[in-house]
Amino acid sequence: MKGALLRLAILGLAVVMLAGNAVAAEPAAKPYRIYMALWRGWEDAAQGFKDYFINQNIPVELIIRDAAQDKDKLKEFIAEAKQLKVDLVFTWGTTVTEEMLGRWDASDPQSYIRDIPAVFAIVSQPVGGVVPSLESSGRNITGTTYLVPMETQVNLIQSYRHITRLGVVYNPLERNSRVAIDELSAIGARSGFEVASAAVEVVDGKPLAASIAGKVAGLKAAGIDFLYIPPDTFLNVSRDILTGAALEQGIPSFAVGENAVVTSKAMFGGVYRYYTVGQLTAYKAEQILVHKIKPEAIPIDAPKRLSILINMPVVRHLKLYPPMKLLELAEIIDPAEGKRP
């Protein structure tokens, strides 16, 4: 708790400095006040969001709050944002976004932020959650997606290696994983591979990290030639266990989120970098604040540029080398060479 407070204090200091900078650059303009609600502290998406305003020379005052993965704090955030009468709310992640802005079909809209325009980022499945469609939220919010389209992901995997069976370990408690598996199976049926999935064990309503290794071994026995790591908070948290198990079994792994590749042992990933997603989200905030475009008129989309990440130590360990063309396009993660983009 103390750590969190200290972090908050440092962030606050940063905000004051930032605001000072902005004001110095454009002394006449009154800065826009943006309430940033984060889920796991300050990371790349938030940094990209902030840097955009600095680069574009738009004066902003960022009020930064970190829920530190505590759902209960989000109610306080709603109250605070309303009380501060901020110009815009930024929400990070599916939980923060759904708790603060409410699902698009929520029955009790007054308990969420409705009057203040909002932008969201890092929401893996916004459609059917916070918004009815990507074209328009139909209300006072817009945002970005950060997942590479499934078709593109599959093409990427197949450009690395021909697959006949794709394995997925997933958390049965998260809807996202199920959706991903269904989509994969549909594409597999079209392009000639099957999907083998294994749900982690759930004990006391919580997924059991210790069961992951066994599931991976089971999939290996089922003859998979690639492991697909879906967007899933639980798997993200236990990424070292999951990717470690895959490496031990000699299975190459493809991750949808960048963390599994950049900070863990997934071999390969096709992602939109969080930093870029943050910048795109800030661009949408600019549309709302500076250009006065209604949020419902701004479609929800993903960055144009895809990042292909290849984790070189894992590649070397598996001796499964990427094709030259993919290597040319990829960002290489190789701590031994000092490469950590």
Next chain:
Amino acid sequence: MTLDRTRPLFVRLLLLAFMVLVPPVGLLTYDALGEFSKGLVPELDKKAETVGRDLAASIERAVGYGIPVDHLVGMDEFFTPVLRSNPEIRYLAVTNRDGRILYLTGARREVLEPFYAVADFDDDAERVRKSNLGDFVDLAQPISGKNGRVGHLHVGIDDGFVRGRLMEIVIDIAVVTLGALLVAVEILLFVVLVNVIGPMREVGMVIDRVRRGDFSHVSGSGSDDEVGHFVSGFNAALRYCDDLFRRLEDYIDEVKAAHFDKSVVERVGEIEARVRFLFRFSRQGQPDVITERQAADIRLPLFLFVFAEEMSRSFIPLYIRDLSVPIPGLSPDLVMALPIALFMLLIAVVSPSAALAASRLGSRRIFLMGLVPATMGFVLSAWAYSVYDFMLWRGITAIGYAMVTMACQSYIAQISKQERRAQGLGVYVGAVLTASICGTGIGGVLAERVGYRPTFVVAAVLAVIAGMLIYRLLDTPQVSEQRSSPHLRQYLGLLRNWRFSALILFAAIPSKIALTGAFFFLLPLTLMLDTAVDLGDVARIMMIYPIVVVTLSPLAARLADRTGWKAGLVALGGVIGGMALVTPLIENSPQMLALGVVLLGVSHGLSASPQLAMIPDVCWTECRNIGQTNVLAFLRFAERLGSFIGPLLAAAFLPFFGYYDSIVAVGAISLGLSLIFVVLSFAYGSGPHIEAELME
């Protein structure tokens, strides 16, 4: 058809221009090519080295990440795009330290292995090694990993590439030289005709009269050169004679009026009568100026105009394809064919009224009026936005084209006396064919270097120059006496003559279907399917057609005149024309298509003149009734329907057969119709046919 009178002169001038123009161009080309190849080879080496360095860097990067050089993945996919975008690079390979080939794209292993096996790749020098391996120049770039040399990347340059490029340039220069030669000869011919031959012929005619005691005419005023001085000196002499005669007349009148001695008056009257009997002088008080027009006067403007139109010959279908936008309900192939078909249709429809207008309003006026839509059409074609407006601009051009060509024909018809009409027509055909050679060739080279659109602008400029020439040269309007034009019923009556109908249906129309459907429309598109063929090649191949026609046509005409075997030549030509288009059956290749173009030229060279020459025999009665000119005009109109059908037919085949087989299909139709004519031709007999009259 008789040769045109200027032909021997044309040939002589051509030889002269050839001797003057070709040796220096040849020498210059030879020198320039030497320089060029000296410059090209190091350029190629440099480019290959750059490509090699990039590829080697990528491989080194991969090796640097710890991928063993013999475990690189997807090298074929990595190399193929590089080979595709650099035609001079034939293969790419990677060898390991021992010279063993690890990866190779673009050549066969057996070809290179022996060379690499004996080559010493062990020295660690960081430089590119260049070696000659048979037909290739091999540039070896070292690849180094963390622990030193791991192998080499080889870039193989095709030794034949430089030769091929040089050959292409030589052919380009030859085409341009041929074009320049023909243009130079056209201009020389024009200058000689207008400045020397024309005045001399007039002087000759005047001398001819003087020889018979006729002093009533002088030659037209000469220009300010030796010929002009001679003409004016000669005229001065005539005028002096005329003046002497007037003075004599005055003196006689004076004697007759005032002399007292009647016998003297009588004697003087006798002398006067004698003089008047022996010599003729103008009654107007001074000699009349004789002006003799020649068909050749119009040759250069006509040449320039047709040149302008032919410039786009080789690339029109390609240009349309670039502009093409889908039109709902029509297949894209049909859309491509539409502008060409429309062009032909409009020429067919407008020509009769243009001919009528030319005979009423004068050729000069119709020529100039026709240039307005034609030039506009060229300019707007250059700025065409889509296939819709392009069709409109081509339509405008077609109207102008019909007006200009009809004006020329009508001019020639009016000034050539009946017996020389065929010669006059020879001037027309000669100008059109030479223009077709130059236009197709130079237009293609131009379009390849500067693009389609600027070439249309050049065409517009040429049309304007043609207009300026006409404006300056044909200064008096040509209005002929009104001839009644036959009624439609009389034209249709022609069709009751089975020989004439058969000639149209089974000879004239099939040959036009082959020409516009296969040659104008399908050929450029089909040739471009081959990636090795560029626009210049298309133009060069298309140029063969008029060259063959222009060489064969006079021979065929002479043969037809001498043997009277006209229907036979037409039939033979038709069959060869049909066969020309089925050459792709042997092989789908540009070479076969080029052979087809040669055969098509042979076909039309053989049949075109005899076809026209048959008319007076076949339609003996009709020519008496409605005039040979009108019968010929009707033949033209009817065969242009073939030109209209041709592209549409070809486009209709495209979706089913593809390019090569559509040419074959058009050829098959043309061949089938021609074979019918072969059978019928045996029934034609020879000499005039008058039984048509019996049927009336």
